[in-house]
Amino acid sequence: MEIIQPIITLLFFPAGLFVMGNGLAYLWVDRKLVAQYQNRIGPRWFQPLADVVKLLSKEEIVPTGIEAWLFNGLPLLALACALTAAVYVPLVGLQPAWSFQGDLIVTVYLLSVVTMSLALAGANTANRFSLIGAVRTLTQLFSYEAPFMLALLGPALVAGSWQISTINAFTGQHWLILTQPIGCVVALVGLMGKLELPPFDAPEAETEIVKGALTEYGGRGLALFQLAKAVELVVGLTLIAAFYLGGIGNPIEFFVKTLAILLVLAGLQSLFARFRIEQTAKWWRFAALLLLVQWLIIALLGGKTL
């Protein structure tokens, strides 16, 4: 029985199949909301699922002149890292499946590996659009990574722990969006940058560079990257809800809070036009400075009292 429990946790609930399904459902919510903001009807509820199944059943084309094992392996790595990150966060208001002192750092870096493998996948082709996409993905990674990390470390500093479950328990009594509004905003926008949602979709700008790093991927690779993005969306939403919106204690809180954040994200997506890549980088310098000021204030007021 001791072996069965982790297997169920990893493969079905809460990590594994559940978080993938949840991610696809949230992708649909996002697309539907954006469609509604644009006065459209929008896709049907099973649309992301149909997309992924269709891509999985398509012919796999491996371009010539590249490392085939990298081409096939990177989507797997991306999905694996995203799913591993899902193990450390309080999905559905349950305690994280695995937890140790410092798992916040591990989670953030696992989420970065998803982006890194995307950039590597782009660099591993002879296609010029993929190469430009890879460069832009990396530029964006370097610009949002520091502010996003700082924004997640703010609550950690106040709670006095690097453990997600401890921080979650602490934020259950404190709505940190009230005491650290800058951190909350930066974390939200950082998540948009991480997921390459508009207005931060310069790395996969359809009108300029086709699909960025994923231009050469069709079929399975594209499907796996999409699943990884979906899982990343759920993990990011859970982290922000747990850290800034008064913690996640039960399933109702989980769904209400993550969907509320998704509503705001969809609104931001349809409000803004795409930033050029150097505008994105400029924005993030500003955000990092603001966060450092907030950190200074927290440190001066003596952490725990906030």
Added chain:
Amino acid sequence: MSLNLTETWEHTLDALRTWARINSPWAIHYNSGSCNGCDIEILATLTPRYDLERFGVKLQGSPRHADVLICTGPVTLQSRDRLKRIYEQMPEPKFVVAVGACAISGGAFQVCYNVVGHIDEVIPVNAYIPGCPPRPEAIIDGMVKLLQSLQPQPEVMVS
């Protein structure tokens, strides 16, 4: 019994694949020498007013992501190789829709010195949408008919 189970499993998988294919046709649009009339109508079809995302249609930039190649215009000598190349870059299963009178028959450009002919002289076409140019409703109708044709027909009993 085990053979039967495998058969059922295969059958279920096939049904799932067909369902996904019908519900998520991603399109790529190529103009092989048209006067732009049909292209304007295709773009109008993709606007919020007609909202093709209801059927899961998404316009893709890369042929690697696309299932449906929407072609307009007669094929000129210049664009013949490009059209073939885009078609060959698409992964199977792939479908081609010829939009407009020129794509179907060469239309007004039939005997021009620089025109090869209509689309299906160069690549196989699955659906034809007539009109000069066809209205967005006609294009949606053509797409829906193409998707319906993917649905497996009920088997006829032969006695």
